[in-house]
Amino acid sequence: MRRHLPGLLLVAPALAIILFLFVVPLVGAFVGAFQTNAGFGFGNFVKTYQLYSRDIVFTILIVALSAILTAAFSVAIGGYLTLGSNRLAIVLLRWLYRWPLFIPFIVVGQILRTFLAKNGLMNNIFVASGVVSPLHTFGMLDWRGVVIAFVWKQVPFVTLLLAGAMASLDRGTIEAARNLGASRLRILIEIVLPQAAPTLMVGLTLSIVTMMSVLSVPLMIASQSPTVITVDMAFRINAYGDYGVANALGLISLVLTGTVAWFYLRQTMREAAR
Amino acid sequence: MKKLILGTALAIVFGAGPVMAEQLTVITAGDQNMVDYVNNYLGPMFEKENPGTTVRAVGTGPGDAGSQKIIERLEAQKQANKDKWDVDVAVVHEKAAGDLVKDGLLKKYRADIATGKFVTRENADMALGTDVKGYVMPMFNSQTAIAYNPALVKNPPQSYDELVKWVKANPKQFGYNGIKGGMSGVAFVVGWMYAYGGDAKTLENGPYKKGESADWSKALAALKTFNQNVTMTPGNAGTLDMLARGEIAMGPVWVDMFYTWQANGQIPPDLKLVLPAPGMPGQPMHYVIPAKAEHPKLAEKFIALATSPEVQANGIVKKFNWYPGIDATKVEAKLDPKTWNKLFTDIKPKELAEYGKPFPIKPYFDGILEAYEKQVAN
Numbered sequence: 001m002r003r004h005l006p007g008l009l010l011v012a013p014a015l016a017i018i019l020f021l022f023v024v025p026l027v028g029a030f031v032g033a034f035q036t037n038a039g040f041g042f043g044n045f046v047k048t049y050q051l052y053s054r055d056i057v058f059t060i061l062i063v064a065l066s067a068i069l070t071a072a073f074s075v076a077i078g079g080y081l082t083l084g085s086n087r088l089a090i091v092l093l094r095w096l097y098r099w100p101l102f103i104p105f106i107v108v109g110q111i112l113r114t115f116l117a118k119n120g121l122m123n124n125i126f127v128a129s130g131v132v133s134p135l136h137t138f139g140m141l142d143w144r145g146v147v148i149a150f151v152w153k154q155v156p157f158v159t160l161l162l163a164g165a166m167a168s169l170d171r172g173t174i175e176a177a178r179n180l181g182a183s184r185l186r187i188l189i190e191i192v193l194p195q196a197a198p199t200l201m202v203g204l205t206l207s208i209v210t211m212m213s214v215l216s217v218p219l220m221i222a223s224q225s226p227t228v229i230t231v232d233m234a235f236r237i238n239a240y241g242d243y244g245v246a247n248a249l250g251l252i253s254l255v256l257t258g259t260v261a262w263f264y265l266r267q268t269m270r271e272a273a274r
Numbered sequence: 275m276k277k278l279i280l281g282t283a284l285a286i287v288f289g290a291g292p293v294m295a296e297q298l299t300v301i302t303a304g305d306q307n308m309v310d311y312v313n314n315y316l317g318p319m320f321e322k323e324n325p326g327t328t329v330r331a332v333g334t335g336p337g338d339a340g341s342q343k344i345i346e347r348l349e350a351q352k353q354a355n356k357d358k359w360d361v362d363v364a365v366v367h368e369k370a371a372g373d374l375v376k377d378g379l380l381k382k383y384r385a386d387i388a389t390g391k392f393v394t395r396e397n398a399d400m401a402l403g404t405d406v407k408g409y410v411m412p413m414f415n416s417q418t419a420i421a422y423n424p425a426l427v428k429n430p431p432q433s434y435d436e437l438v439k440w441v442k443a444n445p446k447q448f449g450y451n452g453i454k455g456g457m458s459g460v461a462f463v464v465g466w467m468y469a470y471g472g473d474a475k476t477l478e479n480g481p482y483k484k485g486e487s488a489d490w491s492k493a494l495a496a497l498k499t500f501n502q503n504v505t506m507t508p509g510n511a512g513t514l515d516m517l518a519r520g521e522i523a524m525g526p527v528w529v530d531m532f533y534t535w536q537a538n539g540q541i542p543p544d545l546k547l548v549l550p551a552p553g554m555p556g557q558p559m560h561y562v563i564p565a566k567a568e569h570p571k572l573a574e575k576f577i578a579l580a581t582s583p584e585v586q587a588n589g590i591v592k593k594f595n596w597y598p599g600i601d602a603t604k605v606e607a608k609l610d611p612k613t614w615n616k617l618f619t620d621i622k623p624k625e626l627a628e629y630g631k632p633f634p635i636k637p638y639f640d641g642i643l644e645a646y647e648k649q650v651a652n
Contacts, residue, residue: 034346048438051647052647052652053652054652055651113508113512117515117516118519119520119521120522142506217454219508220509220529221508222456222506224508231454232454239453240644269381
């Protein structure tokens with residue numbers, strides 16, 4: 001015991017901080033989700049279902065669609081950075097794609113709020129350039145705006161991870177496929193992607209957790225119904241001072257992100273066992 | 275425990291400093307413009323009239339949350355059994371005024387000041403179901419209304435019924451921000467319930483009967499149908515933005531915000547307002563004096579100045595486009611007709627008196643919002 005003491009003392013402050021700032025509030029929220037005026041029970045969850053079932057489904061769909069689009073764009077950009085032949089295009093792309101990484105979500109929400117509106121900047125440019133007539137413009141300040149904001153913000157993050165993984169692959173496999181006459185698209189799908197897939201999964205898992213927790217973007221772009229869980233949580237507290245249902249909603253998003261994390265963990269365990 | 279910590283913290287912060295005999299502390303909920311109003315306008319005027327005194331304004335933040343902080347601050351000092359509280363004048367929302375009176379945190383002072391007799395509106399006596407008569411002086415009244423673009427709407431709807439017909443004929447041209455994007459949308463929904471949700475008088479004044487919500491299902495089902503032809507806007511400012519860009523032709527807004535934006539050129543000058551029957555809600559903000567204020571006499575003097583017809587005319591109406599807190603006819607006499615008429619260009623005093631409603635009493639208010647979430651949004 002005495003031998004371990006210095007080590008334990010060294011760890012203690014960090015452990016205490018995690019315990020007090022993370023574990024205790026988490027347990028508090030967990031317990032709070034089951035606390036109602038009538039004692040412990042599932043009252044908050046019944047109410048959550050009655051009031052927000054549609055928003056929960058909406059959140060899942062929004063995040064799933066955003067994750068799929070993020071994956072598609074990231075693979076495309078990462079693939080071109082790895083396999084592209086035009087040096088200038090690669091340099092430009094590499095320089096450009098990281099920009100959104102440095103822009104906070106709230107700013108993205110604020111930019112898109114005026115950009116995507118029916119008579120906003122985007123449509124005005126389209127109309128001015130004669131692509132569409134003013135009668136055929138439509139605003140995207142709803143679920144589409146939220147998806148655009150999420151994808152716009154998360155693609156650089158996933159690409160950063162993915163491009164790194166692709167760059168560190170054994171070039172030999174790529175060269176071999178190329179020598180045998182495979183097209184670049186085929187090399188990307190059959191050679192590069194399978195090897196970089198675990199990294200892609202990590203990026204997407206982290207992105208999903210991030211997207212589940214963003215309040216600012218849906219608040220700025222689409223806070224009406226249907227909306228995402230975070231907006232409902234904020235409304236529950238601000239309008240009614242009702243922490244019970246807010247905690248229940250939080251627990252539900254935790255279950256959703258937990259499921260994603262579980263799939264990811266199972267996958268990596270399998271890979272490790274191999 | 276929380277209150278104990280808060281109390282201790284307050285005691286350290288305010289007990290340690292030197293106590294100046296004549297410093298008047300004004301604490302105000304609301305946006306920064308409220309603090310500016312006291313610091314830049316009322317304060318200097320009061321200091322000039324009362325040499326030797328200084329006015330210190332503290333803001334606690336917008337919305338009911340800001341008022342809630344004031345309640346907690348006074349409550350903490352009450353719990354700590356302090357003889358003198360560190361707040362002389364507080365400016366709070368309607369809901370908080372009721373809570374403060376119920377908790378015995380306020381001084382009854384209206385009868386003691388000269389301007390007390392200028393108070394005419396009912397909402398200065400009842401605050402969302404709580405009797406606050408004598409404890410509050412209204413600083414201003416704000417009101418929601420429907421803003422519209424006369425180029426697109428030749429005959430603006432004069433009632434909710436006409437609005438429903440108009441929306442049916444002009445789908446997606448009316449926009450509001452639901453109930454999660456700010457109070458103008460909430461006010462529109464409350465107006466809808468006053469029109470279709472049964473007895474509006476009971477909603478406004480109580481008494482609260484549990485189970486009333488059963489009568490709301492028809493009104494809310496109609497609202498859900500109505501919503502299908504409506505554009506949802508992102509927030510109070512979002513509605514004004516969409517009006518400005520011509521994406522919608524009509525939408526509910528706060529009247530003071532509308533005029534301020536118009537004065538700043540953020541929305542076109544030709545937009546107009548209409549207050550449809552049976553009415554839409556608005557709310558006052560109130561001046562109150564804590565029960566154990568350190569300088570109660572000075573506080574009364576300050577509020578008497580702030581609610582005098584001159585200050586109500588030049589500060590509240592002219593500078594901020596709010597409706598006066600005291601009797602409007604007294605304020606009108608102090609203003610040139612042009613400024614006064616600007617406030618009543620679209621909504622006449624008679625309409626305001628008839629269709630300017632209070633928000634429902636708290637249990638109904640929360641009930642309406644929750645029923646909306648359940649039936650209309652989900």
